[in-house]
Amino acid sequence: MPLPRPPAPPLTLIVAATPTQGIGRAGQLPWRLKADLAFFARATTRAPPAPPSNSTAPPARALNALVMGRRTWESIPARLRPLRGRLNVVVSAATGGVPWVWREERGREGAGAFWAGSLDAAMEGLGAGTVRVGGGEEVAVGRVFVIGGSRVYEEALRRPEAKRVLLTRVFGEWECDTFFPVDLDAEKGWKRKGLQEFREWVGEDVPEGTVKEGDAEFEFRMYERD
Secondary structure, X not given: OOOOOOOOOOEEEEEEEOOOOEEEEOOEOOXXXXXXXXXXXXXXXXXXXXXXXXXXOOOOOEEEEEEEEHHHHHHOOHHHOOOOOOEEXXXXXXXXXXXXXXXXXXXXXXXXXXXXXXXXXXXXXXXXXXXXXXXXXXXXXXXXXXOOOHHHHHHHHOOOOEEEEEEEEEOOOOOOOEEOOOOOOOOOOEEEOOHHHHHHHHOOOOOOOOEEEOOEEEEXXXXXXX
């Protein structure tokens, strides 16, 4: 009798989008907002509250996971790949038929990413609770973030594990050719949370209201599924 699959981890989508849901242009962000990039780095790197462990010898450290499509991975400058301090997971059909595999970045011993043949495979790999990275170190999986692109967002939103969206609403008119799949303010089943709940979940003093940087204005928000 086959062993039951481990439960899939809850998903948090993190995205910056215009009021018309624009998120990208020509494979890049249409804006460069230092405050938003810094928030993304902190929110996705910060260690979550430690879950109870049934193991007498838990892994030495836990890392959050970033799940992304191949184009999102390729949009990250090569010198910054993988994004440090997190488990990078690339969803792509280009895995040679293997559902879950570790690939080391060329010339960077121990630095690499997991490649998953599908979002299902990624969820199964992370759902085990621990993974072995380059060099054989066992690492506990913390929070799991979906960071793009639009197709991976769309797939993730269809899953019951998608519990939360951290949204940076970028106001104004921006030319975009890629869009977030839903308007969370209009989508049934999603509710914007209060600032205090947002701050408690993310673990920092998120600014209230509109933030201005150069000519751009934006606002940090959190939504949860009812």
